[in-house]
Amino acid sequence: MHHDPKTNPNTINNILGLAQTVWKAATHPTKLRLGAKFGYFRVNGETARKDRVQIFLDTVDGNSYKDEDSLSQELIEKLQALRSAHYNNNNFYNEYPYAESLKASLAPVGIPKAAQYDFVKIVSTCAIGNGLGYKQGVDERALPIYEDLINRFGDEEIIIFCKLFEDHEFIGDLHKSTASNRAKTMADYLKGRTHNVLIQNVLSEIFNGHNLAKITLVSSFKTALGNLS
Incomplete structure (x- = not known):
């Protein structure tokens, strides 16, 4: 019902109000099947349904359950955004939100092959830093995230x-x-x-x-x- 563009806004709000509680009780395979809907709708050009899935996954913090193809593309885009923040001015203060967003999209099953090289390179680059400034060239707020990602x-x-x-x-x-x-x-x-x-x-x-x-x-x-x- 939530993914159907014809469903009225009040029903959508009611579903989203229940979504987090139901999601916590759902099995791992069920979460993967729901995440796979994003890729299915994306490939088939069903933009309205895809956008509804995105809203649902954002609500339940379930973006890591997207299908690997969709997740790879999303990770690559987020990695490039983090790379830009690192090489731009004031990187010590600007990397954190990009690092946090990247972590939120990681699948529990590991790093998708298509994003593997960019993931290792960009996360390592940011964790090592540029050697400038009194913060060792690293965004200190983002550092714990980098350490968690490297631990994977x-x-x-x-x-x-x-x-x-x-x-x-x-x-x-x-x-x-x-x-x-x-x-x-x-x-x-x-x-x-x-x-x-x-x-x-x-x-x-x-x-x-x-x-x-x-x-x-x-x-x-x-x-x-x-x-x-």
Whole structure:
């Protein structure tokens, strides 16, 4: 009834008034089926129904239950918005709402493949910071969110992190000592989150690196990274 554009506004309001209570009692598969409706209506061009699903999911804090295709696109858009906030002026004060919005859209089952690289790169970039200012180049309000998101990295995401040191944009601020030290701390933390020795070897190279902006020129790093391929 809620998704039907013909349903009158009073009925819609009544449904939304009950929605949070009913949602809490719903099973996980039921929530996934409701979330999948967003993608179904989007693909089929049923804009009014799609928008109704969005309102419902916003009401119950259920955006993470959207189908993976829709969720991937949404995450990519939110990641790009966070990236823009990071590279714009006053990033120390502006990243938080974008980081919070990003976290709200994450699925409980993990990071969608299509958004994986952008997710690791942008979250890592923001968590490491730009090395400027008295706040270590990081939005302090957003930092706990970044730490929570990094805590979701599995081996696939950690491998992407290792390969980011070949990404010219990612290493752009790593010649600064503050950013470099934060990157090393992150590598050391991630080393404790994996049992894969090959990944651990690369993270050790990063932690012990003297110039992370040029670490790809170090033969031992290149060898360790090559072993991940």
